[in-house]
Amino acid sequence: MTDSGFEAVLQAAVADEVRRALAATVGPDGPHRRLMEHARLFVAAYLWPRSAHSGDAALIAAAGERVRALRVLQGPSGLFVGGDNVDSPPDSSFTVNDLCDALELIAQAPAEEQAALADLAAELTAIADAIEPALLVGGVHTPNHRWEISAALARLHRRRPSQALRDRAEQWLAEGVDITPDGVYSERSANYAAFVSNPSLTVIADVFERPDARQAVIRNLESTLGLIHPDDSVETVHSRRQDQLTRFPLAPYLTAYRRYAIELGRGDFAWAAGRALGGGIPHPSAVLTELLLAPRIGEELPDASPPAPQRAWEQSGLVVDDTAGRRLVVFGGSDYARFRRVRSGLSANPTFLRMFAGDVVLDSVRLSRDFFGLGPFRADRFTPRSDAGAPGHVLAETVSAHYYQPLDADHRSPSGEYALTDDGRFYGSMSFGDRATDDVSLHTVIDVEPTADGALVSIGIDGPDSPWALELAFRDGGVFEGVAESADGTGLLESGAGRYRVGSAAIAFDAGDDYRAEGTGRYHPGEDYAFLGASDAAAGSRVYLTGRAPGRLVLALRAEQAGR
Template identity: 50%
Template sequence: MLSPLDHEFVRSVARAADRTAVPLAACPDEEPAGVPHRGLARRVKTLVAAYRSPESELHGSGQALAAVMTHLRALRGAQTPSGLFAGGDNVQSPPDSAFTVNDVCDAYVLAAGGGPELQDITAALAEIAGAATPSLLTGGVHTPNHRWELSAALARLHRSFPDDRLPARAEEWLAEGVDIDPEGLYSERSAVYAALVTNPSLLLLAEVLGRTDLLDAVERNLATTLDLIRPDRTVETVHSRRQDQRLSFALWPYLPHYRLLAIRTGRGDFARAARLAAADGVDDPDLLAQTLLTPDLCRALPAPDAEKLPRDGYLPTARLAAHVSATAHTVVYGGSDVPEHRRIRSGLACNPTFLRMFAGAAVLDAVRLSQAFFDLGPFRAADMEQLAANRYRLTQTLTSAYYQPLPTDRRRDDGAYRLVDEGRFSASMAFPDRPQDEVSHTTRVEAELREDGADLRIDISGPSVPWALELTFRPGGEVRGAVPLGDGSWCLTTEPLTYRVGDDEIRVEATVETGEPLVGPDRSDVLRYDPGQDYTVVGGTDAAAGNRVYLGGHGPQALTLTLRATSQA
């Protein structure tokens, strides 16, 4: 039995749409100069939804329709002879155009059911969709999620303009298999692309093509994401292979998916996630159109499950562990792609953060370990083992080499040897042909996650090289017990450090077990974060921003770090 309508939710999504649509309708003839094609299509969809919704200030508004036509003219003007859209950093891109066509097709469905006064709008939308269809039928992609966005556009086109070639092409993409791993993560491990591209695309494809397996994939991903929700209502991204690995991503874009599946399945854990996603209010202008296209979204949520504390989880495929209690939310990560691929690249998981902790408003955003070994960059674990419940070991072994003279049979009189990349450096040296003397450096971090924080043991072995541990706290708090270094950074000595925000606090204490004492605040050459030459050779960095606390020394060395949380949350 379907639940009753959630009238407050319906009103809130209309208000969110109106915040975008009402100003546009107030100046209906104003040309949208500089707005990219995806923005134009999204505005059209929002304006048509507002016109159709009885809850909107623009219900039945002629000015809203005039603004739609102004935007449609601009959108048609952005369409090239191929039917694809100009603009953006991807040239003549089928998938980028698919994002726009998806909104065009949704707007068409809304307009087609809106009466004769929308006939001109319906015709303009059909013209734009028809012009794009041939290129979307034959076009290619260049990221995993593009396959599903493009397939969703093909399915939407078929929904409104039936053509057997369209679902056949979508099924050709789907025949590759959805890239979801046994843990429920898509191959890009990205919250941004799961929430904004893959999940909505698969839900649409499941509906149009009758593919319940795609619905199952979305449910699995949403179930896994439950354990990635952080106390600040963001979703963990440190393990992502896309640009959000360096960003904080809010939970609210997941709202329609958690809400829809909670209503349709009765899952109380999804209902709780949906409530969390809307806890700060509804501010997504696209939700109004989604509720008109999928009326089940307007139904009342089932009763939410209570949060279970304490809880812990480990995702072996991403090498990501979390322990959550009423006091602390701690994440340990050892799933970087850099040790295997030996490069920094878009599409690889490169974030060197291996631990973060939330204690209410006091947040330790990143713990990173720099090491001056052949400029190969900070510690990124190549392996992560679960030693016991809530106890993990991260390991990285870096290897570089000094090269001997070439064997006699490999020498050239002209001295023109192959230009080769040896893993950290490229030169015309024919490196693989030379005997080499390897130098290795191993770092192990053991992390035990506790109800009130974490215990770390860091073991640095190999040649004597400087290292620095960087703890980056989220701005807004007060650092006590450390020596200021200037520029928003401090030096941790043998005295305990506290970071306090209101009544919430994280306390850190370091003890050297073996090796030299920690260096003092006068050693700025050691107490710094070094991103490694893959960044510095092009003048870049992946440094974290915030209140940075350093401790450092010279290996070999072993030390323990005790992190304790106190929270009134």
Template identity: 45%
Template sequence: MPSTFTSHAAGLAEQLLTELEAAGPLTARGHRVTMAGVRAALVAHLSPASPRYGDPGVLDTALRWTAELAALADEAGLFSSDGNISSPPDSSFSLNDLGSALTLLEQADPAEPRLAQLRERLTAVASAALPALVAGAVHTPNHRWEIASALARLQHLHPAARERAEEWLAEGVDVDADGIYSERSPNYAAYVSNPCLLTLADLLGRPELAAVVHRNLHAVLALTDDDGLVETVLSRRQDQHAGFPVNAFSLQLRRFALLDGCPTCAAAAARREWWTAMPVQGVEALAEALLDPRLDRDVPPGDVVPAPQGRRVFGSAGLVVERRGSVRTVVYGGSDVPALGRVCSGAAVNPTFLRLRAGAAVLRSVRLSRTFFGLGPFRGTLVDPGDEDALVLRESVAAGYSQPLPASARRADGVYELGFEGRYAAAMSFPERARDELRLETEVQVEHTADGLRLGWSITGAAAPWALELCFDPGGELAGVEPLDPTGGHLLAEGWGSYRCGGDVIEFGPGRPAEPGVPVGYSPGEAYTFLGGTDALPGPRVYVVGRAPGRWHLDLRPRPA
């Protein structure tokens, strides 16, 4: 009898297969979906837990989709997706699934003609792609492990595949002492880096790679909140603006629970609400159970492990997570914008620097917006956090005005070099000009008090307006604040406000009256607005406003029921 989890996985796999069968030809959905369908059909035929176990008809489906997959390959044998043309890393996602399918076929009944035909066709697709894959290059850090994993799976088909995989690995895995990858993204850890490094550990005999994944999983659990969402404010990828479900790590947690006996991973893997809900991971779970029957077991349920109390510092990411009872605080000072001088893809740019949770009452984001040359909100750097000390974030930004060109740099035709000044571009020969600079120095301090948190901030330099934004989760009730607009904005003009969700409350104050000429609201900065974009948050928001220079504070009092 399959385990309860394997039966759950079989239901997910059947869900995927049913959806894809109803979709008609899969070519319009791209190579990754097409290859996922091939593997899902094969696994359904091979797994005793599947309702299609032994069904020859599902192999006919796999063969049809394999023909569609082959038709999507270009003359180099590679695939294209999302604008990435003839892409080695994008192709590797499908080739990893293909390599997994070939491994399953090696253990399947050689007398079944459809299985033999499927093996032949998949081998042809892989063989066509391997020369380009062996020579191919990447875009992002995780692509190295995706390509290396595909090469390791297919090493029996190309003499240089293993050597190339080891060449990528020779760069060293981009993980810090806390177990966080350089992209800081739970999405890419769950779906790329962790599964690929585990494959490489198994196929190349590199147990230290599995140890990296294990360390990452412990970091992920430390970053997971009471709703099962992994903290993403530190991420350098697309997931930095939304929570990420911890159940995406379900299969990896099960592996270390069942094969290594890790009690931390076991406590997480046993939680039914944290089991994977993704159909494609259901296919993966069935494939893993076929290749290693030790994984076709349930993790024994144990006592629910309480969330760890105290402070956890993720130093290189500039993140501190602290829990006191049912109150959870996240302080973040790891933005890449101060170092890069710009907002861009692949950088940590989220300006949220504080979160606070008291049971069901969730202050999802605190941001400090400034009206200062369109440079955007405060993105501070965490300064030497201790075990119990107040947490300090600092930022220095500057803008200025350009003086006339010196006589030696003037041109009679008035045509000057186009350049980027640091904030905007113009044909002004900026390097030749002296600059009058204005600076804004901001320090934010978060410290625990007897009844909650004190958030203090000081701004020196230019007389810039500022707005502190508190953004709460939808579903609760605000009190003591003045509505500003129908989009959820409010002003705390005096006294204390509160946010209540059920019996849980977060109180905040004191407020400040709005001053003439001080905008009440959030400004994302020119990096967004000149494109008509924004990173503003939806939902109920409260503002406290003022004008620099000066020093201010706001107390936050969590009151869980």
């Protein structure tokens, strides 16, 4: 039986998307992905009987206009022009995947509608023919690109079976799907899982009969269940991609959870699909295309059942702890300790704790230090508490800077010229590796002990006298109580306890009777950002607790609800 609620939401989303796409200007520069996404949308909306534009010839004309503009963007290699990745096989594959799905929609349509779309199909076929040789030899530069380009090869094979297409896809697949035992892809990104890896591996599994690809998707969906927050976002603090500093909605996971909930009869996936639909349909073109190509996605879901909690994602250094009154996220899996740099493709978010409590969200807890520009605390060790039976985790880090001694006689240069080398913070023509050093180190240990209504966060900092600031960044929409307002609009907890309140809910933060602020609070992103004039500072309403090393701080976080 059809899920009428799902179809009603999709119907409204498609109508709105068609309206906006028809009003969009078709420019000479594309971009190519948007041109083809709109063309696919018009084809799908024309063919879907529930669409407000079903059978509307204006959509065929609009699709043709986009496809002709796309053809102009196809370079001599067959790849599309545009974007920061020049002459890019994987970027072109995103467009090819939409193009091949549009061709498949036409191929599956009734004969009368196929005839109406015949000219458009011929234009799409010519573009696909021209790009196929480039995808048979083209390379990639990120892990997920392997699956995007393999999905394009699969779709090209679906329209016209070719051993060469299958063999090339098998070359990529022979590397093995990059999914960890805890069900997270190597990039640890909700964005790329939802938009690239899961949909790509699904079509690869369907076309090439690869159960390993299908199982990877199911494992990722299982893992993601435990990362769905009360606000219907998916945790990203551990990501190695751009979404590590943003909130990512559950909505893009909608069709994956629907498909596998129905195929496998899984109530936990149905629960996730229901939650995802509550966030709307941000990409109706993709959802409608999937529905038309796999109508079973539109069937009624099995009865929803909340998932069993997953507590830890060991390979990601991530722990989630739930009680009836709050949710904690503890993160100690940054790549920064290993590579000592911030780069695209590395996990570097310094947030080590989040807390959800009703309408109040403590989005980020970070520890900032003024210590040689080495930046905020990012754990290099993350272990369960050693106390027998005591819940919680310990995060630790040691950072060091060096003072260099004169070179030995055999390393001196008569010209005074020395190798330009990396100190770990900066480069200098000093041949740093040939010098003896005097090291200055800062040791930090953070013990997070969950409590029924919050957490006890114990921080110990050992090393030379240097200032630190603990930053609590709350999601906007509330007010601080018991906090002194600073000139920059942030808050400072001068002593004792404060709270952040949203309506009847609050999170209290209590530093105890012995705490006294030392200095004003501010966040230091470290030299990786500062020398560029940039920052990875957290957004929201921020309050600081301040002190100096060596020192100790014990902070109690507590969820409060009026009437409880």
